[in-house]
Amino acid sequence: MEVAVDNVIEESEGKNDSAIDDPSNNINSNMNDDNAAYESDYSLRIPISNVRFRGSQLHVIDTDHDQLILKQQLGNDEKKHNKTTLVKRLSPITFAQRAIRIGYSLITIIFVGFLFVFCCEVLLFLGIALPVSANEAWSIPQMHLFSTLLSIPVLLYGLTSLMTMGCAFVIDAHRGGALFRSTAMEIIYLIVFLIAPMTTAMICLMAQSEEPWRITSLVWAILILITFAGWALAVTYKQMKACFLLVDKCFPLEEEEPNNFKRFMKIANRALLITQTKRYSGTKRQRYLVAGDDLTKTYTESQLTPVETRTGCFSRLVSLKCCSKINTFESVDPPKKLLESDEIMGYQPVMTKTNWSMQKYWCAGSSHQSALLVTGGSSALSSEQMKFSVLCTVTSVILASLLFIGVLVWMEMGLVIYLLVAVIALLCCVFPMFRNSREMLKLYDELKENNDDEEDNERGGKTMMNVWERVIISEPKPWLCYAFVAFEVVFFFIWPFISMLVLKNYPIAGVFFVLGFFDFLWRYFDASSVLAKYGTISDAAELFNEEYDGVTHAHRYRFSQIVGGIIRNKGRLVWTWIFVFVFLVVWFMLSASQSSSATITAEQRGPRPPILLLNDFYYPGVNTLAYPTCKLTKGFEFPVVDGQSAKNVSSDLGDYAFLSAMAYERESINQYTLQEWFGGGVIDEVDYVKKWREESGTQSSPVYFKLFSAPELNSAVVSVRGSETMFDWLSNLHLWFASGVAQCVKWLTPFGWIWTPIIPDLLEVVNSVVESQKLKEQGYYVITSQFVNAVRAGYGGANYTNVFITGASLGGGVAMISGAQTGTPTVSISGPGPLLPRKIFHPPLTVESIDSNVYNFIPERDYIARLGGRPMFYQNAMCIASNNNLFGCHSMWRSFCEINYRCGSNGRPVACRCVERFGYPKPIQNGTRTFEEACAAANETWYDMFPDVPN
Secondary structure: OOOOOOOOOOOOOOOOOOOOOOOOOOOOOHHHHHHOOOOOOOOOOOOOEEEOOOOEEEEEEEEEOOOOEEEEOOOOOOOOEEEEEEEEEEOOOOHHHHHHHHHHHHHHHHHHHHHHHHHHHHHHHHHHHHHHOOOOOOOHHHHHHHHHHHHHHHHOOOHHHHHHHHHHHHHHHHHOOOHHHHHHHHHHHHHHHHHHHHHHHHHHHHHHOOOOHHHHHHHHHEEEEEEEHHHHHHHHHHHHHHHHHHHHOOOOOOOHHHHHHHHHHHHHHHHHHHHHHHHEEEEEEEEEEEEEEHHHOOOOOOOOOOOOOEEEEHHHHOOOHHHHHHOOOOEEEEEEEEEOOOHHHOOOOOOOOOOOOHHHHHHOOOEEEOOEEEEOOOOOOHHHHHHHHHHHHHHHHHHHHHHHHHHHHOOOOOOOOOHHHHHHHHHHHHHHHHHHHHHHHHHHHHHHOOHHHHHHHHHOOOEEEEEEEEEEEEEEEEHHHHHHHHHHHHHHHHHHHHHHHOOHHHHHHHHHHHHHHHHHHHHHHHHHHHHHHHHHHHHHOOOOOHHOOOOOOOHHHHHHHHHHHHHHOOHHHHHHHHHHHHHHHHHHHHHHHHHOOOOOOOOOOOOOOOEEEOOOOEEOOOOOOOOOOEEEEEEEEEEEEEHHHHHEEEEEEEHHHHHHHOOOOOHHHHHHHHHHOOOOOOOOOOOHHHHHHHHHHHOOOOOOEEEEEHHHOOOOEEEEOOOHHHHHHHHHHHHHHHHHHHHHHHHHHHOOHHHHHHHHHHHHHHHHHOOHHHHHHHHHHHHHHHHHHHHHOOHHHHOOOEEEEEHHHHHHHHHHHHHHHHHEEEEEEEOOOOOOOOOOOOOOOHHHHHHEEEEEEEOOOHHHHHHHOOOOOOOEEOOOOOOOOOOOOHHHHHHHHHHHHHHOOOOOOOOHHHOOOOOOOOOOOOOOOOOOHHHHOOOHHHHHOOOOOOO
């Protein structure tokens, strides 16, 4: 916690700014005899230093960035015997030191970003491993599903604690390791953040390494990981030690225990009971509007009437008389106060007319209502300031709500959604905040009317504040606390852990065990829970003697930072909701995947729009510069039937876009569409693929692909289907979620691009920690690579000279991985890239294998295709979808139409859907029919040929 300084130096007119150094400022020596005593609060990292300088007594207060100097001096009025205190603020920190600390922050932010990637991967792989590890049908047994659900509370608490600890580590690094500041820590931080990286870079450069920055960055990342691990262990140890000391002092044992081990166990038992009692007590929250003269430690015991009272369902339940009768809970009368986080820390900001600003109220939301507002005296807030405060508070909430609704309108979510969000915002945000602000304004007016200005000027002015107080109304019996502990350990830790071992999900089981172990240390030996029942940190500090207990100012400061910055950090709630959201997304996908078959063939698919192709219309191509990759040669050839003979022509990029779409269609439709598109000579090898999958034992895998062959050219194209089932979406997350989050971290961090060389290495580390062997063997790309290798090796007697791979979206991403692994030329349409996650695959990819075999077509504003990094050979393309259609550019048929329109149809048919669904211009007529007539006739022909396809 930093000291906030709102008032700078108050000096007499004509005085020199450097009052400390001015020898003319002689101060009566008698002043030193009765100097005021200054005591260092635990919120100061460094205790106040007393310095004798030029006959004056100086009190030096050091903060993280500033230095405050308090100097007593004689008044400059006629009453020379009056003494005043001069407060001077200095900034001793240099530009170089600021730059170093910014560097510390940026490096640790990247580290915490990958810590977040790891946490999300844990939740993701916990869910994905269930269907993979269960059985060959990919259906999850209910018991395994239930066991996984039981593991969620421990995982969520552990991951949230990990991220909270990571954020605190970033802040501490920015402060130069202030939490454990010592000579040793100074040396460690200097080595980790400066000396070791610089030495590594120097050695790499002198050795003429090809990747000096990558090696330097890796060494840097490893050192930061080790430092963070040691820092987190030290914080855990200090927290537990503080908990035991507090229990020993605040709630001492009835009888002295000479045996140290038995004493330790009794203190640990009492700490566990205190934390469990606090956690499961029935409580209620009461809100008071109080004036400064009414400020007390406990408002429940005063005569004040609460403005608002809130009691949760659990608290109401355990307060029932039946709970007392069955000896589970006992009523607490009178209620006992339970301190909140700000109260424990003694956090009480003061709002005066000089430090008031509209920006504070605009950004603070409801948090400003706990501030101490000055209503009388020379520092009192004016009526205009109070009215503007109410206006700013309400306006900020209204505008934030309207902005969110505006985003929904832009995305065309629908009128019902707009109204629902508006009602929720009014009921949950606007009305409560307006009511609270109006009540505070009313109390301000009442206090203002009764103020005695002269008295207030002498005493400093009256104050008012908005107070929320939590009190205990019922407590669990000790035996119930022990029962809760046993229940939590058995059902939330042991059972899920054994289930993970049974499923052979050993990596997640290891992570779960470590997180669970530290979870229980923090959960059952929580120093903040002890303080919540006893008092503030200041109250507890009075119980300790520095000489006898060894508790110094540094210990108090460190403990306050651990409680306020980690245990009771308000950011913990944000991380909890983020991980709950990630878990719900994964859980929704798992639930949806179990409601349908894992393997959906083209024949089992639902109705799709008809593929209407017209041969008497064409696109000539645009007059502007065409895409350089419109034509693909060097073996990318398909037959065109001319009479009874076939001739070879260089293939169009549109051919691969068309074949990537055909992976979704059934055999009977493909026979028709392939004939229409190519004019014959291309076959959908359904039986070939089916036979291979049966013989290879991969028929139960959700991955789906087709083989299109051109026998006369002795060529074949493997087309991988994109996302169709919920298992496909889980595979998307499996392969590209980590790299996507890593890219976001890189984009959001200043100079984050410099860490690009080590992102594949970091992703490899994260993946190796959480991915099970079974999951490695069942990856989509593993099966497609096996199939491509089998085709190239002549499986089934086929001896194709040229084999290629294509696919769209997920299919394009999987195609690029298999293409790089097998050395097969690949054309991907809007596929997520394999460049960044290249080392997580089995076998891993190399940059050379990707750049030598992979091509990706990437429309603008296609965010999915930018995941994973782009290969060397890619084509940026235009997209005419509206800007508010966030994922409109990620469409294989839109990409097909874009290629068909920009590159020209080149003798191929044009599709009706390009005009009707995607808004492209009508093609040029090459016959007597209008475009509308041709599409209507094609539609009629379609349903005559496929009457079983729903219209």
